[in-house]
Amino acid sequence: MTRRYVASERIEDYVLAQARESKAASRLREETAKLPQAGMQIGADQAAFLALLVRSIGAKRCLEVGTFTGYSALAIASALPIEGRLVCCDISAEWTAIARRHWSAAGVSGRIDLRLAPAIETLNSLLVRGSAGQYDFVFIDADKPGYDAYYEVCLKLLRPGGLIALDNMLWSGRVTDADHHDADTDAIRALNTKIRDDSRVESVLLTIGDGVLLVRKK
DSSP: OOOOOSOOOOHHHHHHHOOOHHHHHHHHHHTTTTTTTGGGGGHHHHHHHHHHHHTTTOEEEEEEEOOOTHHHHHHHHHHSSSTTTTEEEEEEEHHHHHHHHHHHHHHHHGGGGEEEEEEHHHHHHHHHHOOOOOOOEEEEEEEEEEEEEEHHHHHHHHEEEEOOOOOOOGGGGGGGGGTHHHHHHHHHHHHHHHHHHTTTEEEEOOSSOOOEEEEEOO
16 A cells, blocks of 8 residues: 555554454455555555445446455445445456455455456446446546546446546656656646546545545536
8 A cells, every 4th residue: 555645654544543444354455465566455544435435425336447356346345235236347367366255255246246357348348238327436446557548438437426536646746746757657647637627527636545536527
């Protein structure tokens, strides 16, 4: 979990201590923390934030682009009603095998539809099948150069009033360095500006975790 935007480690620890977390979520987070790629996992406070958003808008149909070991998906699925469904897009059978095990233990497997394929293919297939305007909430946390394409397709799939949350939009502060250029940083920087000026949506960039850009479709 990458963090750069709190005033001190004491505040960070305090914020994390205030986040509600189920035992199932805690076990998944602790197992993921042992992996070399553990920095890809969101924090407990961000998971609680996503769950609160889902409940607040009464979401029943959700999308996730980038699932990793399933911690964010567990938070979202747990916030859905029994009939709710979350479509998860990922390409790693290895990482999502961990997710499946913990989803099952938490009793939310029946709400999650995991699609192992390039996310853009899964999203476009949903459009082709007539799902435009049918989704309530989207969480995007995957390859950064792909964010713009994911955003555009997800905006079509989202209903008016629905929300998109994009993770890592501060990118450890690299977006603020005008002399720093690489594919990930340039993609995030460009998308932040694009969404700020996008008349189709309302948006706010939040200093939660590594930066969450919250978008509401008009």
